[in-house]
Amino acid sequence: MKKDIRICGFGGQGVILSGFIIGKAACVFHTFNAVQSQSYGPEARGGAARSEVIVSDEKIGYPRPTGVDVYVAIAQEAFNTYQDDLREDAIIIIDPDLVPNHDIGRPIYKVQVQKIAEDLGNKIVTNIAMIGAISGIYDLIPKEAMLNAVVDSVPKRFTDLNIKAFERGYEAGKNAKPE
């Protein structure tokens, strides 16, 4: 098993952290191997940014994705920019409020993660709600490992908020259908 995951948005939305959390969940809180890489340079300071994680139960040689199995976008520009190498059966997850133009003729999971974060009173946990949604939609890494990685990676004083964001994202993901 080897899965290439790409999370993209614009700089400041926490997409790098999202990739980091998934990688950590896979190899620190679960038994998989993982490699996470990201785009550097001006784009990491605003503009489209991406974070990529390879998760595998074997040793990972080439550390960059050679295609994309899971494509997650929380910004329109990023969604448009990074979709060239999606695999046939790629799982696509977006927030329809943030990526309104998403009709590319493929089934897409739509989860309003920013709304979840806003309902919790802080837009900053949009990315964590999205991690919950990914976990709910795609059962690659055990939910517990994902949640542990979230708790381990966010500031202690915001633990509860992040757990809530993750859980609500997870529920929303569970209920989401590709359309």
Place this chain on the structure above:
Amino acid sequence: MADMINANDIRTKYLRDGMLPTIFCNGCGHGNAIDYTFWAIEELGIDTKDIALASGIGCSSRIPGYVNADGLHTTHGRAIAFATGTKAANPDLNVIVFTGDGDCTGIGGNHFIHAARRNIDMTVILLNNFIYGMTGGQLAPTAPMGSIATTAPYGNIEQAFNISELAAALGAAYVARWPVFYPYQPIKSIKEGLSTEGFALIELMSPCPTAYGRRNKLGKIDVLWNWYEDNTILIEDYKKIMTYGTDDEKVAVMDKLQIGVFQQESKKGFFEEYWKMVEMLMERDDAKHKEVSK
């Protein structure tokens, strides 16, 4: 006691065995600088085991070779950076840098600036002879306007680097400048420098009859040494004249090099601040660890 020991004893005690003769020419002032440093060390009672010397490249940078103490004869201009590391590794060492005007103010200018700014605990003894002596008389950043060098054959048109004033402006804890032909003031300043927390600069104006004097009608040793007498003025006298003097008096001293103590401040050196921070961090970690272990 200082008065129990004579010059011969000093040399036997502090010179490195097997390194003489020195490379210095007749009339060079660098030997005096070594002597003054020995007297300062002797009078302060510092054990040479606890001294680490560093130097770059040039005549003055050969000095650590002649001193019976640990010494790094390093690359051109970098001695102060090397010495920073040595002091960091062993705070008990008394770190002294010997450097020249080319080494310190030319190629090594930036290291000098930042060590002075950081107030790194070291004593820099800068032997300023207005010239690149070892390489045969090229133009130095401290060379007076109009002076001749092999690379300024028609006379120097650049302003001279006033390194002591720069060090003072950077906040160095101690800054003094003396010509080497006064023995007592340099010894006193080196002692004060060695006793200072933080960065100390002692700029010693050292004549170079071979590379500088010969080209500048100052080839005869007595003529060159007299030049210093005529072209320097005590800081206090300079200030007095500039405040109370007549216009003629002011013009007469305007271009003279001020000598004396430019700055003497009691403030914490870089490493005192640094190790305080380390202790605080380690105590904090230990307290946290105890808490968790409970």
Place this chain on the structure above:
Amino acid sequence: MKYERDPERIRRVLGNKIQFIQGDMAVAYGGLLAGVSFFGGYPITPASEVAEGMARLLPRCGGCFIQMEDEIASIAAVIGAAWGGAKAMTATSGPGFSLMMENYGYAVMTETPCVIANVQRTGPSTGQPTLGAQGDMMQVRWGSHGDMEAIALAPSTVQESLDMTIQSFNLSEKYRHPVCLMTDGEVGHLREKVVIPDEDEMEIFDRVTATADRETFLPFAESPTNGSKVPDFPTFGTGYRTYVTGLTHNEKGFPRTDKQPDHERLVMRIITKITDDREEMMDVEEIALEDADIAFVTYGASARPAESAVALAREKGLKVGMLRLKLVWPFPRDLITELSKKVNTIIVPEMNLGQIYHVIKEFAVDDCDIICAPKIGGEMHLPLELLEIVEGC
């Protein structure tokens, strides 16, 4: 205060035994575990994270971090600290490494143990700061003027970035030589799992310090302790009153700059103290070489797509293997000669226009084909690109 290595404190400062961190941070971790007590560095992409990690963690381990004014000062302070008794290191990338070349040679000439981590990028000049490359594999060997040998390692993973930093310190302490950890922007910025070794899972070698009589001790002669060509180290402040100079010097350390034999004797000792141990030092990984007709020989980040290409080729029934050089310098010349007798073709993928390729060509037998497989521009080879080269053989 004087640094004392406290294994328990270091591990407490580093945190969990298993972590998901970047290669650069793993270099900092490795240094801290090895007992680094001085780090001098200057910011440069993609190596700054090493300095940032050190700035945060080294003071809490009781060591000293200083952001110096440039890379020349950084390596200078590192060498100065080493003579003060510290295990000292710096980290940089291509342009900074170029600036360090003079003092790198000084460390070689004065036999100063220290570690330079070079998170390589490309050039010439500023090039592509944020992207990885293997631009300095020859500079580390030949970049400083004069005759010398280099010790250089190249990690391919984040775990190796940690392990090989410790190994770099061990080699530098053993041979009293500046050791270069030639990582790159790719490995440096990847995040992967690392396992922090327990104290009994790692080896630490400390320099042999001088214990001989202070009057007769020769600081630049064979060790009186063990007869090795590596002299015992007279740490500053311990009463040996050593004169250390970059000039050609005799066994006492005194300058001797005008006689041919003096220079040859010194330089040959500081070279052969390393090359005598070429075999012992050798560190390679062999993958599927037993029956291979074609072998990749590579190192660092380039080994990752090569390993993937080996797997793809094997799926197709092609007999392809890989020799990965973990220690690139001193070069494992005999091993390459042997390999070149066994396989028909050696492919050398590098993230430069062919640097180690030339060395392989020098030591391979004539009837083995050596193929240069360069890739520049800040991207690794794709496994499929390398497979294509295999299929073309």
